[in-house]
Amino acid sequence: MAELYHLGIPTSAVPRFAVLLDPLLPSDPVVTAIKGKPLASRREYVSHSGGWNGHEVLVITVGIGAPPLAIAVEELTRSGIRAFVLLGTGAFNDDVRSPWLLPHGAARSDGTSAQYAPLQFPALPDPVLRARLASATGGAASYGVVETVDVLEGCPMSPGLAAARDLRCAALFVAAAARGVHAAALLVDPNGDEAVDGVVRHQVVGDMAVAAYRSLTSIEIGESRAHD
Amino acid sequence: MTSGSSASSDAPKGSLGRQYHIKVAPGEIGGVALMPGDPFRVQLIADKLQDPVEVAHAREYRTVVGSYKGMQVTAMSTGIGCPSAAIAVEELARCGVHTFIRVGSTAALQAEIEVGDLVVNTGTFRNDGTSLAYAPLGYPAVPDTELTTALTLVARETAQSLGVRMHVGINVSDDAFYAEGPEWLGRMTALGLLNVEMESSAVFTIARLRGLRAGMICGVSGNLVTGAAEYGAEENPRLATSWEHSIDVALEAAHRLESAA
Numbered sequence: 001m002a003e004l005y006h007l008g009i010p011t012s013a014v015p016r017f018a019v020l021l022d023p024l025l026p027s028d029p030v031v032t033a034i035k036g037k038p039l040a041s042r043r044e045y046v047s048h049s050g051g052w053n054g055h056e057v058l059v060i061t062v063g064i065g066a067p068p069l070a071i072a073v074e075e076l077t078r079s080g081i082r083a084f085v086l087l088g089t090g091a092f093n094d095d096v097r098s099p100w101l102l103p104h105g106a107a108r109s110d111g112t113s114a115q116y117a118p119l120q121f122p123a124l125p126d127p128v129l130r131a132r133l134a135s136a137t138g139g140a141a142s143y144g145v146v147e148t149v150d151v152l153e154g155c156p157m158s159p160g161l162a163a164a165r166d167l168r169c170a171a172l173f174v175a176a177a178a179r180g181v182h183a184a185a186l187l188v189d190p191n192g193d194e195a196v197d198g199v200v201r202h203q204v205v206g207d208m209a210v211a212a213y214r215s216l217t218s219i220e221i222g223e224s225r226a227h228d
Numbered sequence: 229m230t231s232g233s234s235a236s237s238d239a240p241k242g243s244l245g246r247q248y249h250i251k252v253a254p255g256e257i258g259g260v261a262l263m264p265g266d267p268f269r270v271q272l273i274a275d276k277l278q279d280p281v282e283v284a285h286a287r288e289y290r291t292v293v294g295s296y297k298g299m300q301v302t303a304m305s306t307g308i309g310c311p312s313a314a315i316a317v318e319e320l321a322r323c324g325v326h327t328f329i330r331v332g333s334t335a336a337l338q339a340e341i342e343v344g345d346l347v348v349n350t351g352t353f354r355n356d357g358t359s360l361a362y363a364p365l366g367y368p369a370v371p372d373t374e375l376t377t378a379l380t381l382v383a384r385e386t387a388q389s390l391g392v393r394m395h396v397g398i399n400v401s402d403d404a405f406y407a408e409g410p411e412w413l414g415r416m417t418a419l420g421l422l423n424v425e426m427e428s429s430a431v432f433t434i435a436r437l438r439g440l441r442a443g444m445i446c447g448v449s450g451n452l453v454t455g456a457a458e459y460g461a462e463e464n465p466r467l468a469t470s471w472e473h474s475i476d477v478a479l480e481a482a483h484r485l486e487s488a489a
Contacts (some may be wrong), residue, residue: 005407014361023288042268043307044267044287044288044307061287062312063288064287064307065307065309065310065312065358066357067308067310067312067405068309070404070405070406070407071308072403074405075406111355111356111357111358111360111403111404112309112403114353114403115403115412116407117402149361150360151314167311178407186358
């Protein structure tokens with residue numbers, strides 16, 4: 001049986017929708033929401049599959065940083081995933097008042113996205129998927145630009161330019177654009193009000209998961225591709 | 229991801245408590261660490277140690293301690309890529325590790341290097357983003373000289389006695405496994421680089437900046453000039469054998485250095 005090279009998932013088991021899960025977030029509420037069953041566990045990638053409103057959905061933890069995230073996007077895209085929502089963490093600026101940040105663009109201070117496209121290429125989420133994600137959170141998320149970096153510790157935030165810093169969004173948006181698939185992200189700050197001792201509360205992550213599943217399964221694949 | 233930012237506020241640099249990502253505390257591990265990328269390959273190292281004990285397993289970081297010829301050894305996976313490898317080195321350093329040996333998988337960039345060969349690297353072309361957050365590109369990513377010499381000598385002995393091939397030279401670290409186009413790979417081959425992997429740029433750079441020892445020995449998983457091979461022990465027994473060899477070489481090289489010290 002053919003398996004994805006790094007992810008270990010049988011290629012026949014890959015559906016059209018995937019949630020990419022930051023391993024810093026508890027996976028239980030995300031997996032439980034789709035009554036997920038274990039699919040594979042290889043390297044840092046732990047995968048479950050389940051259902052949402054009659055649609056098959058995959059959840060996969062993606063390790064730390066953009067390199068393993070890009071590998072997951074590539075291998076899943078090759079096997080049939082057409083839309084991704086990243087449920088991630090970020091370090092929010094103090095002026096972000098909402099529990100969640102919905103990036104409408106990413107500053108590309110990472111190494112991974114640079115290997116996909118020159119820095120002039122904008123790192124943007126899919127507009128339709130982002131809008132559906134906004135609706136699915138009931139308007140509770142702030143919009144903002146996130147700066148994607150490769151090292152969080154010790155790096156001062158560029159004042160005024162970004163609402164948050166993270167380790168993945170730019171690579172997700174650029175790799176997804178390069179491969180012609182939909183992608184968006186919803187971030188939470190593990191040092192913010194939604195977390196206790198650095199662990200984001202299960203209820204909050206569960207709400208994020210529901211928003212991800214509702215938005216993913218509501219889009220028409222290809223609907224926001226201008227050249228389609 | 230991390231929330232290393234959160235980490236930085238909770239556990240500032242130099243903090244000696246239980247580390248934020250790897251969940252290891254000072255006193256729980258020794259000074260010599262072998263680091264594969266894949267958490268499942270930590271077991272290959274554990275199987276070669278006396279009295280192996282799992283200290284922690286958080287995210288992509290699985291940590292086992294044991295002993296080799298009386299030397300305490302830590303085996304911890306780094307996960308894929310420089311961002312997570314950098315966190316591994318930083319947090320292990322805070323727990324007392326002074327010698328880091330990456331025992332990795334790598335793809336060859338020169339036609340004559342075959343699957344299952346061993347490669348000891350003497351420097352890394354920095355095509356990653358992480359090391360750039362630490363030092364400008366003019367700063368060289370070089371491993372520790374003594375450690376690299378020991379790895380080379382032991383690898384040569386192993387190669388001769390077991391009839392396997394080994395190579396010594398410069399590699400490149402990359403951030404995007406699937407964005408390595410033929411043009412870019414051709415440039416790397418033309419520059420004489422032996423192999424591409426995804427972690428040594430950060431490991432070498434950070435260890436240098438922190439005054440610590442780092443080195444690397446890899447098993448070759450495929451050849452990007454002549455055509456790739458499959459990953460995994462079943463699909464690729466020559467790769468699996470080279471993992472074993474690379475671990476044996478790393479353990480013996482570390483033991484010689486520590487004995488000489």
